[in-house]
Amino acid sequence: TQNYRITLLPGDGIGPEIIAVAVDVLKLVGQQLDIGFEFQEALMGGAAIDATGNPLPEETLEKCRNCDAVLLAAIGGYKWDNLPREQRPETGLLGLRAGLGLFANLRPATILPQLVDASSLKREVVEGVDIMVIRELTGGIYFGKPKGIFETETGEKRGVNTMAYTESEIDRIGRVAFETARKRGKRLCSVDKANVLDVSQLWRDRIIALSSEYPDVELSHLYVDNAAMQLIRWPKQFDTIVTGNLFGDILSDAAAMLTGSIGMLPSASLGASGPGVFEPVHGSAPDIAGQDKANPIAQVLSAAMMLRYALNQPEAANKIEQAVVEVLDRGYRTGDIMSEGMKLVGCRAMGNALIEVL
Amino acid sequence: TQNYRITLLPGDGIGPEIIAVAVDVLKLVGQQLDIGFEFQEALMGGAAIDATGNPLPEETLEKCRNCDAVLLAAIGGYKWDNLPREQRPETGLLGLRAGLGLFANLRPATILPQLVDASSLKREVVEGVDIMVIRELTGGIYFGKPKGIFETETGEKRGVNTMAYTESEIDRIGRVAFETARKRGKRLCSVDKANVLDVSQLWRDRIIALSSEYPDVELSHLYVDNAAMQLIRWPKQFDTIVTGNLFGDILSDAAAMLTGSIGMLPSASLGASGPGVFEPVHGSAPDIAGQDKANPIAQVLSAAMMLRYALNQPEAANKIEQAVVEVLDRGYRTGDIMSEGMKLVGCRAMGNALIEVL
Ligand SMILES: CC(C)[C@H](C(=O)O)[C@@H](O)C(=O)O
Ligand SMILES: CC(C)[C@H](C(=O)O)[C@@H](O)C(=O)O
Numbered sequence A, B: 001t002q003n004y005r006i007t008l009l010p011g012d013g014i015g016p017e018i019i020a021v022a023v024d025v026l027k028l029v030g031q032q033l034d035i036g037f038e039f040q041e042a043l044m045g046g047a048a049i050d051a052t053g054n055p056l057p058e059e060t061l062e063k064c065r066n067c068d069a070v071l072l073a074a075i076g077g078y079k080w081d082n083l084p085r086e087q088r089p090e091t092g093l094l095g096l097r098a099g100l101g102l103f104a105n106l107r108p109a110t111i112l113p114q115l116v117d118a119s120s121l122k123r124e125v126v127e128g129v130d131i132m133v134i135r136e137l138t139g140g141i142y143f144g145k146p147k148g149i150f151e152t153e154t155g156e157k158r159g160v161n162t163m164a165y166t167e168s169e170i171d172r173i174g175r176v177a178f179e180t181a182r183k184r185g186k187r188l189c190s191v192d193k194a195n196v197l198d199v200s201q202l203w204r205d206r207i208i209a210l211s212s213e214y215p216d217v218e219l220s221h222l223y224v225d226n227a228a229m230q231l232i233r234w235p236k237q238f239d240t241i242v243t244g245n246l247f248g249d250i251l252s253d254a255a256a257m258l259t260g261s262i263g264m265l266p267s268a269s270l271g272a273s274g275p276g277v278f279e280p281v282h283g284s285a286p287d288i289a290g291q292d293k294a295n296p297i298a299q300v301l302s303a304a305m306m307l308r309y310a311l312n313q314p315e316a317a318n319k320i321e322q323a324v325v326e327v328l329d330r331g332y333r334t335g336d337i338m339s340e341g342m343k344l345v346g347c348r349a350m351g352n353a354l355i356e357v358l
Helices: A015-033 A046-052 A058-065 A089-100 A113-118 A167-183 A198-211 A224-233 A245-258 A297-309 A314-329 A347-357 B015-033 B046-052 B058-065 B089-100 B113-118 B167-183 B198-211 B224-233 B245-258 B297-309 B314-329 B347-357
Strands: A002-011 A035-041 A069-074 A104-110 A130-136 A148-151 A157-166 A187-192 A218-223 A240-243 A266-270 A276-280 B002-011 B035-041 B069-074 B104-110 B130-136 B148-151 B157-166 B187-192 B218-223 B240-243 B266-270 B277-280
Touching: A002 A015, A002 A046, A002 A058, A015 A035, A015 A069, A015 A297, A015 A314, A015 A347, A046 A089, A058 A089, A069 A089, A069 A297, A089 A276, A104 A167, A104 A245, A113 A314, A130 A167, A130 A245, A148 B198, A157 A167, A157 A198, A157 B198, A167 A187, A167 A198, A167 A240, A187 A198, A187 A224, A187 A245, A198 A218, A198 B148, A198 B157, A218 A224, A224 A240, A224 A245, A224 B245, A240 A245, A245 B224, A266 A297, A276 A297, A297 A314, A314 A347, B002 B015, B002 B046, B002 B058, B015 B035, B015 B069, B015 B297, B015 B314, B015 B347, B046 B089, B058 B089, B069 B089, B069 B297, B089 B277, B104 B167, B104 B245, B113 B314, B130 B167, B130 B245, B157 B167, B157 B198, B167 B187, B167 B198, B167 B240, B187 B198, B187 B224, B187 B245, B198 B218, B218 B224, B224 B240, B224 B245, B240 B245, B266 B297, B277 B297, B297 B314, B314 B347
Parallel strands: A002 A035, A002 A069, A069 A276, A130 A240, A187 A218, A187 A240, B002 B035, B002 B069, B069 B277, B130 B240, B187 B218, B187 B240
Antiparallel strands: A104 A130, A104 A266, A148 A157, A157 B157, A266 A276, B104 B130, B104 B266, B148 B157, B266 B277
């Protein structure tokens, strides 16, 4: 038996409910395929603030370092929104990314045939969309210095952040992107703002330089404003997209929303070595927390991504992904993806349906 | 007779064709309403690079300073894409914005009932969308310093740009936004990334401080990633949006594309005093330049915006806007907005249809 140690970060809001479903699914698939999981829980986000005053306690980071993969649910909520930024749940997330060196964020935006009508876009525009957004996650304006609010000579305040990338930072995310595109549709679109930003000019130059090592991947470039437009106009033109931290934040969310079902979308954050973090694209949805209404599927598919990318267990990953398709085919829907004629279920019942199918 | 001096910047690509239509329309409406126009042309963008080596010759900036309003068509094209950034058409545009102090960019995204089907979004999602995006245009990461590509201690290159706003920069765009919202649906959504960026934190603090002067305007806040999602999910939730230069670049284009007819959308760039610049949202479309295929309506509506915002001639602006609705009702369509059963016309024929209606 292969044995894996998984750190669970249930976080806030609907987090505990959806991660419970993912754990049940993992346990069952593990029994079936003779894969052992040892789960250890840790505090993060608002839950950690309430218990320790720190959104990412050192103990949590230690547990995340000492495991094979991290399964994160969601963090944040109104309750902590007005704390100073250093004490906010989001700051814990940024600390986790930096602490584990998770420079590559993989965000698939795919749409299952059963859910096409959930999209705000026309059926013919979104049917078959299958985009992978690769976002740089530990650089750019999220971490650049100088940053802060300073006083100018005239005595007024000036807020400052720095968007910066070095060549090696661009190269390492660029390689992940070319490798990923190679395993998909072999088309990579790099998004920047090179007509205005120096940092984007360096980005573009390096991506072009790298492309000579990947002659089988077709490279194109878009300015970020145009990329936002093209995603809305005709998303099927995209296969793999690579971009910096801030542009990736915006575009991966836009791409996710095109599908109309962000309750379905997982993500992976990977480093050069060490454990990756797997989490849903959606947030902690405090408004429906504790009401057994959440859609656990993005969390379950995050567990599948973990099996595929971190644990090299593609068979188990496939099994889970097929089970998700099967429960949808059987008509089960949580509230966020409900449509006429389908069976409305809660979070736990959706979990049970998955278990049944498996 | 009121007499206005208008500087025309035809620019590149389809620019000369569409601006010719707008000039014809202005002349006719001027005759009808006893408004005099004196037009002076100047070079900008690629056309200026070819003639003088400079995308914004000093003479052009002078002409723009000495007039009542500037009507710009579009600039740029493949031909100049590989020049160093300082010599590119876009740099001329940034120079014009800075040179005239055009800190407020107003970008309406509206959809005419006749063109709802041109959108990639479902009819019920976009029908009646009427959003005004107010983008700060002379600050933020577009102009912040330090900027450039520097060498690090380890000898590799590092690209750097600075996103910065001072309190007074935020206040002046904030005021424009609150005033604009007040004249519209009285709802203002400020977009930032205050959960990560210090500059956004200052932005949010100032916008909140200002809001006490505008108790009749309902203020809300969204993070930029969520704003991109909400625009796609349910755009009708928005009335007026205010945001910084970079976020505004992305979101105003996304909002425009929701309508499916960016060939219809004008924009205004205004300063504290002095002439404003009025231009279509779309680009110079070099692929169809010189073929009499362009849609001149965004340019014509930019002239209407000029009449309303710069020249205080609302009657003339209304007349033009009504004429646009009327030609669409009569079935005239350029290629970009063509649909079944309509009359396909070229740029000039669309202009003639407008003249006829007027
Ligand atoms: C919560 C926030 C800091 C985070 C980000 O901006 O990266 C989130 O939006 C995301 O995309 O994971
Ligand atoms: C051409 C470019 C410099 C410009 C910008 O980024 O501001 C354009 O995208 C716009 O929105 O007017």
